[in-house]
Amino acid sequence: MLIPPDPDLELGSVSDQIIEEERALYPEATRTSDNLDVKDEPRSGRPVTDKDDTILDRIEQDRQISSYDTAKKLEI
Secondary structure, eight states: OOOOOOTTSOHHHHHHHHHHHHHHHOGGGGOOOSOOOOSOOOOSSSOOOSOHHHHHHHHHHOTTOOHHHHHHHHTO
16 A cells, blocks of 8 residues: 655655655565676577677578588588
């Protein structure tokens, strides 16, 4: 239940009060991560290849080429 803002408060104080009430209602929404890096963390699984441009060039040359043939030709 939202508490009506105090009419004696300044506008900034009213918005601060609303924010605090929202944080109390939805605490999970206020959690922030300390990690603001946009790069992906290393993961297990198939490694990333540095031959992306070569692969795309082969696909542009022959749209019917299979991924198996491309991997075999580029030794990836």
